[in-house]
Amino acid sequence: EPEVTQTPSHQVTQMGQEVILRCVPISNHLYFYWYRQILGQKVEFLVSFYNNEISEKSEIFDDQFSVERPDGSNFTLKIRSTKLEDSAMYFCASRDSPGTGEETQYFGPGTRLLVL
Amino acid sequence: QKEVEQNSGPLSVPEGAIASLNCTYSDRVSQSFFWYRQYSGKSPELIMSIYSNGDKEDGRFTAQLNKASQYVSLLIRDSQPSDSATYLCAVNLWGGYQKVTFGTGTKLQVIP
Numbered sequence: 001e002p003e004v005t006q007t008p009s010h011q012v013t014q015m016g017q018e019v020i021l022r023c024v025p026i027s028n029h030l031y032f033y034w035y036r037q038i039l040g041q042k043v044e045f046l047v048s049f050y051n052n053e054i055s056e057k058s059e060i061f062d063d064q065f066s067v068e069r070p071d072g073s074n075f076t077l078k079i080r081s082t083k084l085e086d087s088a089m090y091f092c093a094s095r096d097s098p099g100t101g102e103e104t105q106y107f108g109p110g111t112r113l114l115v116l
Numbered sequence: 117q118k119e120v121e122q123n124s125g126p127l128s129v130p131e132g133a134i135a136s137l138n139c140t141y142s143d144r145v146s147q148s149f150f151w152y153r154q155y156s157g158k159s160p161e162l163i164m165s166i167y168s169n170g171d172k173e174d175g176r177f178t179a180q181l182n183k184a185s186q187y188v189s190l191l192i193r194d195s196q197p198s199d200s201a202t203y204l205c206a207v208n209l210w211g212g213y214q215k216v217t218f219g220t221g222t223k224l225q226v227i228p
Contacts, residue, residue, distance in 0.1 A: 058215075
């Protein structure tokens with residue numbers, strides 16, 4: 001069964017450093033998302049991406065964040081200068097195109113980011 | 117006002133019983149509704165999706181949607197200890213490719 005994959009599974013970084021979180025969405029999916037979940041809190045939307053551009057972003061997704069689809073398979077989230085409060089589990093998700101009757105977003109296993 | 121609201125629990129049920137999980141949402145234009153299961157430290161795993169009013173059954177799981185009341189529920193029959201997890205209600209507020217908004221989740225404990 002196709003699945004979303006994410007690397008690394010864990011990332012520890014120093015405050016102020018840049019991190020890049022990587023995702024490989026399901027191959028025929030066209031819509032991509034990043035969510036995060038701070039420990040003990042709910043899953044929060046960060047950004048959605050379609051046709052090589054951001055389609056929606058939340059207030060969390062400020063200038064320190066960026067997303068990119070550098071090739072036909074990878075989807076990345078970059079945090080330019082990490083803060084302590086960026087420590088969270090980051091989930092990538094993807095979904096099929098509309099009209100297929102399948103609207104579910106499928107989640108990857110997550111990257112646990114710890115900023116020290 | 118919270119967009120998706122769930123009782124955080126924990127909801128404790130004995131093994132073999134029916135677990136009933138509830139969720140309300142605030143935006144009437146919501147179109148797609150999902151129940152995800154999340155084990156501690158893991159990613160959300162889809163249990164059920166429902167788009168139309170009424171019931172939808174899949175094995176031991178039944179999702180119920182009432183758009184007039186802005187209410188969606190999940191019933192788990194014959195609950196098993198392995199069902200112990202946090203159940204996340206999620207709503208696609210605008211349809212299409214837009215974001216999914218999650219509730220805080222209800223922690224379910226199935227007691228052997």
